[in-house]
Amino acid sequence: MDNVQLLATLAGAIRTGGIRIVDLTQTLSPDFPQIALPPEMGQCWAFRVEEISQYDARGPGWYWNNFSCGEHTGTHFDAPIHWISGKDLPHNSVDTIPVQNLVAPACVIDCHEQAAENPDYLLSVADIEAFEAAHGRIAAGSWVLMRTDWSKRKDPEAYQNFDETGQHTPGPSAEAVRFLIEQRDVLGFGSEAIGTDAGQGYHLRPPYPCHYYMHGAGRYGLQCLMNLDLLPPTGSVLICPPLKIQKGSGSPLRVLALVGA
Amino acid sequence: MTMPLLKPRRKNPVLRTRQMNVPPGARSRVALGMTAAAAEGRFALQVCADCGAVQYPPREACHACLSPRLPWREQSGLGTLVAETVLHHSNDLFFRERLPWRLGLVHLESGPTVMVHLHGDVGAAPQPVRVGARLDRAGQAILIGFPRDEVPHMADDKMLREMTHDPKFRKVLVTDGMTRTGQAIARALVDAGAEIVWVGIAEPWKRHGSGLDEIAKLPQVTLMPLDLTDSRSVTELAGEIGGKVDIVINNAEIHRTFGIAARRGLDAARAEMDVNYFGLLRLAQEFGPALKGRSADGVVSATAWVNLLSIFALANFAPHGTYSASKAAALSLAQCLRAEMRQAGIRVINVFPGPIDDEWNQNLPPPKLTPAAVAGAIVKALRDGVEDVYPGDVAQEWLERWRDDPKVLERELAAGV
Numbered sequence: 284m285d286n287v288q289l290l291a292t293l294a295g296a297i298r299t300g301g302i303r304i305v306d307l308t309q310t311l312s313p314d315f316p317q318i319a320l321p322p323e324m325g326q327c328w329a330f331r332v333e334e335i336s337q338y339d340a341r342g343p344g345w346y347w348n349n350f351s352c353g354e355h356t357g358t359h360f361d362a363p364i365h366w367i368s369g370k371d372l373p374h375n376s377v378d379t380i381p382v383q384n385l386v387a388p389a390c391v392i393d394c395h396e397q398a399a400e401n402p403d404y405l406l407s408v409a410d411i412e413a414f415e416a417a418h419g420r421i422a423a424g425s426w427v428l429m430r431t432d433w434s435k436r437k438d439p440e441a442y443q444n445f446d447e448t449g450q451h452t453p454g455p456s457a458e459a460v461r462f463l464i465e466q467r468d469v470l471g472f473g474s475e476a477i478g479t480d481a482g483q484g485y486h487l488r489p490p491y492p493c494h495y496y497m498h499g500a501g502r503y504g505l506q507c508l509m510n511l512d513l514l515p516p517t518g519s520v521l522i523c524p525p526l527k528i529q530k531g532s533g534s535p536l537r538v539l540a541l542v543g544a
Numbered sequence: 545m546t547m548p549l550l551k552p553r554r555k556n557p558v559l560r561t562r563q564m565n566v567p568p569g570a571r572s573r574v575a576l577g578m579t580a581a582a583a584e585g586r587f588a589l590q591v592c593a594d595c596g597a598v599q600y601p602p603r604e605a606c607h608a609c610l611s612p613r614l615p616w617r618e619q620s621g622l623g624t625l626v627a628e629t630v631l632h633h634s635n636d637l638f639f640r641e642r643l644p645w646r647l648g649l650v651h652l653e654s655g656p657t658v659m660v661h662l663h664g665d666v667g668a669a670p671q672p673v674r675v676g677a678r679l680d681r682a683g684q685a686i687l688i689g690f691p692r693d694e695v696p697h698m699a700d701d702k703m704l705r706e707m708t709h710d711p712k713f714r715k716v717l718v719t720d721g722m723t724r725t726g727q728a729i730a731r732a733l734v735d736a737g738a739e740i741v742w743v744g745i746a747e748p749w750k751r752h753g754s755g756l757d758e759i760a761k762l763p764q765v766t767l768m769p770l771d772l773t774d775s776r777s778v779t780e781l782a783g784e785i786g787g788k789v790d791i792v793i794n795n796a797e798i799h800r801t802f803g804i805a806a807r808r809g810l811d812a813a814r815a816e817m818d819v820n821y822f823g824l825l826r827l828a829q830e831f832g833p834a835l836k837g838r839s840a841d842g843v844v845s846a847t848a849w850v851n852l853l854s855i856f857a858l859a860n861f862a863p864h865g866t867y868s869a870s871k872a873a874a875l876s877l878a879q880c881l882r883a884e885m886r887q888a889g890i891r892v893i894n895v896f897p898g899p900i901d902d903e904w905n906q907n908l909p910p911p912k913l914t915p916a917a918v919a920g921a922i923v924k925a926l927r928d929g930v931e932d933v934y935p936g937d938v939a940q941e942w943l944e945r946w947r948d949d950p951k952v953l954e955r956e957l958a959a960g961v
Contacts (some may be wrong), residue, residue, distance in 0.1 A: 313774040316749060323800075325811045333775055443749035 297541070307508045307521075307538040308358045309434065311350075315357055315507075316439040318477050319450075327353035330535075354533040360525040361471075361479065361494070361504030365532040368499030375501065377531035384503070385524040387470050389426040389540065390414070391514045398431035398453040402444055403483055405456040411463065418516040423468035426505070426521055429455065433475040434509035444482065454481030457492035464500045471503030475511060479504040505538060514540055546664055549700040551713055551739075552843055564840040564889040565637035569682035574602045577616045578677065582685035583931035587621050587677035589656070590614040600656035621675035623652035625689055628662060628669045638681065641840075642706065648689050650675050660689035664701045667691075678707040678929050681839075681889035683882075699927060702843075708929040709791060709848035709891055712737035717789045719744045719770060719827065720796035722751065725852070725900055727759045728915035729795055732923045734764045739844075742785055744770030744796065746777075772796050772823030782830035790844060792831050793922060795852040796823055799904040803865035813866035820870035821877060824851065828881050836888035848891045850922055851878045855896045855939040858946045859953050882931070893925050898938025911937050 284292070296302040309315055317329035330352040336342025354377075355361070363369030364376045374380055392414045397404045406429050415421060431453045436442040444451045454474060455463075463469045472479050472493055479493040489495045497504060505523060520541040525534035571579060574590075581588035590599040592606040593613035605612055628648035634640045646662040650673055658675060666673055666689050673689040680686045688704065699710050711733050718733070720726045721743035733741045741764050745756065748769070759765050768785070771777045798819040800812040807813075828849075838846035856868035857875040875894065882892035899905040901912035913936040921935035934943045945953045 313771070313776050316747070319747070319750065325809070326815065329773070331774055440749045440751075445749045445752055447752050 301544065303542045303544070305510050305513045305519075305540040305542055307510050307514075307540055308536075309507050309509055311352070311357045311535060314439065316443050316477065317353075317356060319443070319445075327355045329353075330356050352535060354528065354531055354535075357535045358505075358507040358509070358538060359533050359535045360523060361498065361506070361533045362525070362531065363498040363501050363503070364530070365504075366491075366494045366498035368495050369501060372501045375498075376529075377525040377534050378527045378529050380503075380525075382524070384470060386520065386522050387424055387426055388422060388517075389428055389473075389514065389519045389521045390418070390421050390517050391428045391430050391511055391519070393430045393516070394453060395430055395432040395512070398433060402451040402453065403481060404431070404453040405481055405487075406454070406459045407456050408458050408462045411459060411467075414516065421463070421467045421469065424470050425467075426471055426473055427463055427467075427469050428473040428505070428508065428511055428514070429453065429475070430511040430514075431475050432512060434507070434511070443477065448483075449485075450477075450482030452476035452478070452482035454479065454484055455493050457487050457489065457496070460493050460496045464496055464502060469502065471505065472497055473505035473508050475506075475508050477507060479506050504533075508538060510540075514542060518543055545695055546697040546701045548697040549705070549712060549843065555842065561838060562641070562840045562842075563837075564681065565641065566682040566887065566889045567638040567680050567684075567686075568636060569684050569886075571684055572602070574604055575685075577602060578685040579679065579683070581616055581618070582677035582679050584933075585677075585928050585930040587619045587675060587687070588616040589619050589654070591617040598652070598654040598656055600652075600658050619652070619654060619675075621652070622692075623650040623654075623658075623673060623675055625649070625660075625662075625666060625669045625671040625673045626651050626657070642702075645703070648673075650687075650689050658687050660687045661703055662689045663691060663698070663704060665691045665695045665698060678704075679891065679931065680707055683886040683891070683931070705843060709893075709926040710736070711791060711923060711926055713739050713844050714790040714847070715740040715742070715785075715788050715844075716791040716793060717742045717744065717768075717785065717831070718793045718795060719772060719823075721745050721756050721759060721767060722747075722754050723795070723915075724755060724902060725915040725918050726795050727755050728919035729793055729922060730759045730762070730765055732916070732919035733793075734762050736923050736927075738764060740788075741765045742768045742789070744768055744772075744781070746771035746773070746796075770796075772826060773818045775826050778826045778830045782834060786831050786834035787838070789831060789835065790838075790846045791848045791850070791926065792827065792835065793850040793852070794824055794827055795850075797852065798870075799864070799867050799902075801864050801867070801904055801907070803862045807866075813870070816867055816870040817873065820867075821873040824874050824877055824881075828877075832881065832885065835890050836885065839889045846890060848893055848926055849881065849885060850893045850895060850925070851881075852895050852897070852918070852922075853878065855898050855934065855942045857896060858942065859950060859957055861957060891929060891931065893922075893931055893933065895922055895925065895933045895935065896939055896943070897921070897934075898936045898942065913938075 311330045332348045332350045335347045337346045362377045363372050480491045484491045523538045525536045594611040595609040597608040625648050631645040648662045650660050651657045672692050677685050716733050716738050718730050730741050730743050770781050798816045835846040854871040857871035860868040878894050897913050899908045899912045925933045
């Protein structure tokens with residue numbers, strides 16, 4: 284089968300439902316919580332929407348809105364330039380990332396039971412090895428997605444999960460991040476929580492290891508994903524092009540997964 | 545003795561809600577001097593700078609010596625009720641709907657004889673009384689004859705309650721409960737007898753350690769999601785409770801401590817404007833119409849709107865420069881809101897505190913206002929029916945310097961005095 288045929292077959296399979304498309308994106312809404320930094324620091328804007336007109340005096344025949352948000356609002360993509368460790372890499376912003384990286388296979392490591400028990404759960408190298416023992420070695424150039432079912436926390440307070448010591452959400456350990464980059468050459472890391480790093484990631488070494496190592500190695504991040512429980516452990520393909528923002532550090536985006544059967 | 549106001553019965557929902565007809569509001573430019581003083585809770589009359597004559601009603605020239613030099617001076621209001629009458633008929637719609645109505649003539653110790661509305665606790669003439677100025681539902685100064693001494697439940701007098709905004713039995717929205725000031729306001733309203741205090745919370749995940757959980761335990765308090773940066777949130781809350789709110793207290797604010805050079809970029813300044821200015825605009829567009837529609841709805845009608853501004857709204861305090869600018873914008877918008885709400889008889893009260901003793905004023909030296917003092921000033925303003933309040937020593941001093949010469953104050957502030 285040549286590539287033209289391959290593509291036609293793919294399109295046909297999508298049309299007939301032989302290949303399903305799963306939406307991994309949270310709806311952009313003012314109700315979806317925004318990452319919270321200490322108040323004296325700069326803040327990423329939450330999603331906000333203002334009506335331009337709604338079939339009224341401001342525009343009699345049409346309805347439309349203006350919206351505002353940050354590059355890191357809602358389900359979003361992190362480019363290497365987001366972190367200081369990736370600031371000088373080539374093709375490190377959303378407008379210059381090679382587009383073939385925006386369509387790539389994904390592995391989904393299921394940690395939802397551990398996260399239910401411990402909101403500060405850190406994905407370990409042992410978890411990755413156990414995954415590979417069951418599903419095969421993680422291929423180079425793959426996304427690794429951490430399924431925690433965190434996206435099922437629909438109440439923003441439960442989703443953010445703050446207490447007096449800060450945020451408590453799951454993420455990867457520093458060792459797991461290095462393993463994925465150095466031993467498996469992954470494309471990036473994806474999470475259901477509000478960041479790719481754990482809520483307590485500031486206290487890890489280095490602080491925010493997933494951001495620090497992934498972006499330092501030119502890899503990407505996806506966060507605020509959902510529906511990871513609908514994906515197979517391996518074999519899905521993600522389509523996740525961020526907006527082409529000049530020198531953008533990231534962007535809200537629609538993340539779609541192609542799933543065979 | 546005034547009968548204490550009893551908790552009113554629930555409204556019959558099939559009856560039409562009575563609409564407001566405001567009392568006569570026309571005043572000459574000179575007469576507005578009395579309104580300006582009453583707006584701050586003072587009873588002032590023109591006192592001739594040349595011959596000392598006290599004059600009423602206000603005029604362009606002294607009735608005794610024709611001097612045009614007639615500064616307004618605060619009056620004690622002590623006098624004698626010399627005549628009284630009870631209106632049983634009026635062609636003015638406001639009074640027609642509130643008959644019978646008691647009026648009197650008071651001979652003031654300072655000289656003039658003035659026309660007053662009579663408090664129910666003032667006995668038959670002749671009678672010693674104390675005259676005070678209040679704003680009526682048209683926002684204009686009127687004079688009231690009070691008994692010389694305080695009597696129980698004075699605030700519950702039917703006539704006086706038309707001029708004031710006592711929170712007793714009323715339903716109040718406080719727009720931000722995440723701050724100590726918001727919590728103090730909610731507590732003060734509960735203590736003042738408010739029936740319901742809705743307390744807005746934005747970003748509820750930040751509530752830990754805020755003190756919010758303490759006021760949430762009060763039976764009168766109900767927490768409501770409200771984020772003034774989010775138009776949809778404001779619209780939704782107005783849809784839910786707008787038709788029941790009698791008093792809006794907009795205390796939500798963002799306060800950062802930067803001038804122009806101390807912070808790169810717009811993020812902090814924009815966040816301040818988004819809450820302090822656009823937040824007020826969003827709130828006013830959504831809650832304003834509902835309040836206006838209920839301003840004559842019985843003894844617990846919709847009645848007032850309170851804006852927590854800052855004394856920095858009058859003149860820029862450069863170390864908090866962008867905050868000052870946002871409060872100046874809010875003050876301007878609050879004046880617009882007042883102009884629009886006055887037509888419906890809703891009072892807009894602007895509160896201009898000096899620095900409040902909170903985290904963002906941590907580096908300012910005392911004196912600083914406690915949150916409880918701010919809350920107390922707001923409740924007092926509602927009870928007194930004033931328009932502008934400058935609580936605390938710092939605010940009073942700034943106000944005095946600003947009135948004396950705004951340009952001089954600008955220079956002093958720039959020099960850090």
